Amino acid sequence: MSVLYIRQPDGSHEKVPVTPENTRSYIESIPLYAEDDDPLFWPADRVREMQDEMLNRELDWVFEGHDYYKRTFKDGGIERGDIKGLDDLEKLPLTYKKDYMADADSFKLKPAEPTLYDWIFEVTYTTGSTTGMPTPFWNTIHDAHGIWQMLFRGIKLGGFPPYARGINLFPLGPVPHIGFFRARDIGMLGIGSLNMYGCTGMPHPEFPVHRSMDYAMDLIEGGKAEVWLGIASFMRRLIMKAELEGRDFSETKHIQALGEACPQAMRDDMKKRLQNMGAEDPFISNSYGFTEMQGALPECTDFSGCHNPAPNLYFFEVVDEETGKRVPDGERGLFCITHLNRRGTVLLRYVIGDLGALTHETCPHCGRTSERAVVAVGSTYATRTAELVKLKGTLINPEILRDGLAKTPGVQEYQIIFDKKDKDDPYSLDDLIVKIAPEDGFDRAKIEEEVQSKMVSAVEMRAKVEFVAMEEIYDPTVALKAYRVIDMRPKLD
Numbered sequence: 001m002s003v004l005y006i007r008q009p010d011g012s013h014e015k016v017p018v019t020p021e022n023t024r025s026y027i028e029s030i031p032l033y034a035e036d037d038d039p040l041f042w043p044a045d046r047v048r049e050m051q052d053e054m055l056n057r058e059l060d061w062v063f064e065g066h067d068y069y070k071r072t073f074k075d076g077g078i079e080r081g082d083i084k085g086l087d088d089l090e091k092l093p094l095t096y097k098k099d100y101m102a103d104a105d106s107f108k109l110k111p112a113e114p115t116l117y118d119w120i121f122e123v124t125y126t127t128g129s130t131t132g133m134p135t136p137f138w139n140t141i142h143d144a145h146g147i148w149q150m151l152f153r154g155i156k157l158g159g160f161p162p163y164a165r166g167i168n169l170f171p172l173g174p175v176p177h178i179g180f181f182r183a184r185d186i187g188m189l190g191i192g193s194l195n196m197y198g199c200t201g202m203p204h205p206e207f208p209v210h211r212s213m214d215y216a217m218d219l220i221e222g223g224k225a226e227v228w229l230g231i232a233s234f235m236r237r238l239i240m241k242a243e244l245e246g247r248d249f250s251e252t253k254h255i256q257a258l259g260e261a262c263p264q265a266m267r268d269d270m271k272k273r274l275q276n277m278g279a280e281d282p283f284i285s286n287s288y289g290f291t292e293m294q295g296a297l298p299e300c301t302d303f304s305g306c307h308n309p310a311p312n313l314y315f316f317e318v319v320d321e322e323t324g325k326r327v328p329d330g331e332r333g334l335f336c337i338t339h340l341n342r343r344g345t346v347l348l349r350y351v352i353g354d355l356g357a358l359t360h361e362t363c364p365h366c367g368r369t370s371e372r373a374v375v376a377v378g379s380t381y382a383t384r385t386a387e388l389v390k391l392k393g394t395l396i397n398p399e400i401l402r403d404g405l406a407k408t409p410g411v412q413e414y415q416i417i418f419d420k421k422d423k424d425d426p427y428s429l430d431d432l433i434v435k436i437a438p439e440d441g442f443d444r445a446k447i448e449e450e451v452q453s454k455m456v457s458a459v460e461m462r463a464k465v466e467f468v469a470m471e472e473i474y475d476p477t478v479a480l481k482a483y484r485v486i487d488m489r490p491k492l493d
């Protein structure tokens, strides 16, 4: 259970459950939160009016200096006057990752009269796509300020304990992705937060600044870390290693597991292990984030849905894959973002590449009115469209297999492999292999039986189950994330 930490005059904290009333008290207890005219609590019509205004200004900028959309709109016969607000947005075509990747520079705004705030502040890169090539995403000084405001409101929404000791467990990777750097900014903007940095990641031998997982564990233990940010599977590996070593992680209160889905069973597992290391009741939260929003949509409590932390910056919609039209709340479709207030890279109706669903209902937990991404599959918010695979001729969603495996008792880590029965014959039957690193003390035959029955009900085929050592599946010193689904089959056109 997640709780809110309401600071008392003597510096101690009162822990209260997340309810709309307690959320108000929590905000009132922190002057910077109370002073913030936070659009996440505004009534829907006031938000819509503000968003229409923002969109109109952004479109003026786009028609003035956005090469890609100027060209696309001209080709499509779309004029500035055709789009007066969000209701007209559906007249614009969807923008796909391949369009943006083909010419990222043409998505960068080139204003006629740039000011200081239009100078490039930084560039971050999208994570590996299907082609494996990262794409640059430019933030101007103006954009950086907007991002900081979004992160501030995200911290407020996530109920981070004020005056907490935090640790950034994202890898300091060779390519600047948002993980490490936005977690750094969260450290900067948190109320009175003191921050530590694990600095793990791929070494650059000439400048040996990178550090080991053991160093990160020492920081958590010695520095009494309360709030952690990092990639879900990396933090789980770290927790498992620390548990074996009998570390004292008793101060851990709040974990932001990011970068990938963190289903219920994985959260339960992390929580149980942390409790074995002395933590009282840690909140394992899974925010849904991506480069094109430079942050994440946070949860206010377990599975509350992921709230839009910045309705003044972003408009989200879920659209039908075929028609590009918006689908009703709760229905699954392509998750899209439209930038409402950006001066660097600007995207309109951009298809993130995930299938998800939205709700516009006021959050029953915290009382916020901004839209939320809701659980789309099993206990995860979004599933990569690219991850839908054909297995024996049927389109399946590996997320369902993943969900089933993660929930099987005794499965410590796993990997799902799609292969061919005859490796020399690309047309031979598909094979499903499930590698499992079992937990000690569990009956392997029982694990296998349970896994088989789950595979059969999910994809109507039996799997080859192999029990392996953990290192064979996931070595955190090499890989950023655990690769849980691998398709070994040759690509056929």
Ligand SMILES: [Zn+2]
Binding pocket: 299, 300, 301, 304, 307, 363, 364, 365, 366, 367, 368
């Ligand atoms: Zn909420």
